[in-house]
Amino acid sequence: MTPAPLDEGYIKYQCDWQRAEPVALVQIAALNACRQRLYALGLIGMYDNGIGFGNLSQRCGDSSQFLISGTQTGHLPTLTAEHYTTVTAFDLDANWLACRGPIQASSESLTHATLYAIAPTIQAIIHVHHRALWEHLRDRVPTTAHDCPYGTPEMAHEMQRLYRDSDLPQSRLLVMAGHAEGMISFGETLAAAEATLQQVRTAFLARI
Numbered sequence: 768m769t770p771a772p773l774d775e776g777y778i779k780y781q782c783d784w785q786r787a788e789p790v791a792l793v794q795i796a797a798l799n800a801c802r803q804r805l806y807a808l809g810l811i812g813m814y815d816n817g818i819g820f821g822n823l824s825q826r827c828g829d830s831s832q833f834l835i836s837g838t839q840t841g842h843l844p845t846l847t848a849e850h851y852t853t854v855t856a857f858d859l860d861a862n863w864l865a866c867r868g869p870i871q872a873s874s875e876s877l878t879h880a881t882l883y884a885i886a887p888t889i890q891a892i893i894h895v896h897h898r899a900l901w902e903h904l905r906d907r908v909p910t911t912a913h914d915c916p917y918g919t920p921e922m923a924h925e926m927q928r929l930y931r932d933s934d935l936p937q938s939r940l941l942v943m944a945g946h947a948e949g950m951i952s953f954g955e956t957l958a959a960a961e962a963t964l965q966q967v968r969t970a971f972l973a974r975i
């Protein structure tokens with residue numbers, strides 16, 4: 768299969784996409800319910816220029832594969848199983864991944880893959896955008912380098928560094944300084960990843 772280059776990242780990453788049937792609805796039920804709540808809060812959504820943002824994923828059992836929302840789905844108010852795909856393999860340094868499903872994986876899938884590869888205890892990852900929260904949390908919580916764009920091997924190394932050298936394993940929340948408005952939370956369950964994000968958001972809203 769010919770890899771399909773995507774134009775969304777700083778460096779074009781290679782995505783080997785194997786078209787396949789969607790997974791059973793029950794497999795995306797929790798992810799989709801969580802995504803619905805995040806969309807309602809504007810943490811996943813669409814900019815005025817029509818570009819969607821935000822995505823979330825869940826590890827498939829104890830494998831290295833994970834289910835993730837598809838590319839260019841951030842703008843959609845509701846998703847179905849047709850909008851989720853399974854990342855089946857990845858190579859961070861080669862900026863390459865393979866996915867299987869009815870839609871290509873989000874261009875930010877390698878960022879998710881990086882965290883899944885770091886710690887087997889990470890079961891779910893949420894990536895959202897929020898200007899004010901991002902500005903508030905930047906450099907207060909583990910933050911990737913300002914000159915490090917998302918979707919690159921450099922970002923993968925940067926997150927590995929944070930996981931090793933900062934309190935990221937405890938905070939389970941990071942800010943991507945080089946990816947405007949971008950933040951990531953993760954957890955041992957999807958509920959825990961969502962709770963971490965909601966806690967910082969609630970605390971932030973309480974102080975303004």
Ligand SMILES: [Zn+2]
Pocket residue numbers: 820821875894895896946949
């Ligand atoms: Zn993003």
